[in-house]
Amino acid sequence: MNNDRLMWIVVIGLAAGIGLIAWSDATGGIAGLSAGQLAHLVAYGAIGLVVGAGVVATFTGRLGEALRAAALWLVIFAFLAVGYTYRVEIHATAYRVLAELAPGYAVPLASTGGPAVEVARARDGDFNVRVEINGNRIPMLVDTGASSVVLTPEDAVEVGLPIEFLRYDIPIDTANGRGKAAAVVLDRIAIAGSIEERDVPALIASPGTLKHSLLGMSFLSRLASFEIRGEKLVMRAKIAQ
Structure with missing residues (x-):
């Protein structure tokens, strides 16, 4: 897949998202989503499209490298998700360690x-x-x-x-x-x-x-x-x- 085709996919995806937002604003919502919620969804989708297109463009013909990169990002995301989920406990533990080191x-x-x-x-x-x-x-x-x-x-x-x-x-x-x-x-x-x-x-x-x-x-x-x-x-x- 060449870079021009990837660019057009991203552009068409963004245009479709903007169209959905406009339609939602005019009709009062789509599938139970307000215009604001749909805008967030489109924004996240746009980020996903851009990142995905970049990955495809970078690793075209190199499936092994693409899979390793995807696995690395999944691990990083998992660590971030766990850290955010247990942020209160981690914060409290850090305080306790500091208290032990510095009475x-x-x-x-x-x-x-x-x-x-x-x-x-x-x-x-x-x-x-x-x-x-x-x-x-x-x-x-x-x-x-x-x-x-x-x-x-x-x-x-x-x-x-x-x-x-x-x-x-x-x-x-x-x-x-x-x-x-x-x-x-x-x-x-x-x-x-x-x-x-x-x-x-x-x-x-x-x-x-x-x-x-x-x-x-x-x-x-x-x-x-x-x-x-x-x-x-x-x-x-x-x-x-």
């Missing part, structure tokens, strides 16, 4: 009981998580023994808080002993884009008091639940009313 990375969990995230335990036995405060991400140590969220001065500056105007007049107990802190209210705390709380009371420790910022109970108590499952910490937000 502190919160993994969103599929849940019908409210947004939830999972955090892997770090090598030192603690649960560290990257938290977004006022649009900026900082690492924090999950501490159920801390009555409040507590930021180091460095992290407070990182999230845009003006620490130069603070009064450190609240006594706090830390691993380094007693210290002082200043009270603030954080506009927004979010984890992995899934869990979000607003107007969270917090403290900013005076310089030299803390090594790490603490994600304490002023945030954790707002959750529907938080629990340790083996080497994972699962935090679940309340369902929005």
Whole structure:
């Protein structure tokens, strides 16, 4: 089959498709298909015609090569179809692998009981998580023994808080002993884009008091639940009313 004949087949096929679309638009549909649905069908058919014509033109007289090329494209299509079908599971698996390789990375969990995230335990036995405060991400140590969220001065500056105007007049107990802190209210705390709380009371420790910022109970108590499952910490937000 020469190239001119292939070209005419494609042109006639496209013309027939356009004619069907026009007829469908005038009559209100063909075989239960609306004009829009028929247009999609014709578009896909046109792509198939062009690809098919190209394959025939390329592999004329070389049936073996044509079959191998067709088999390769079928395999590629099958992989793409499987990937699309299981895209949610693949996405979740990738998140879990990343969380294992980089402790502190919160993994969103599929849940019908409210947004939830999972955090892997770090090598030192603690649960560290990257938290977004006022649009900026900082690492924090999950501490159920801390009555409040507590930021180091460095992290407070990182999230845009003006620490130069603070009064450190609240006594706090830390691993380094007693210290002082200043009270603030954080506009927004979010984890992995899934869990979000607003107007969270917090403290900013005076310089030299803390090594790490603490994600304490002023945030954790707002959750529907938080629990340790083996080497994972699962935090679940309340369902929005």
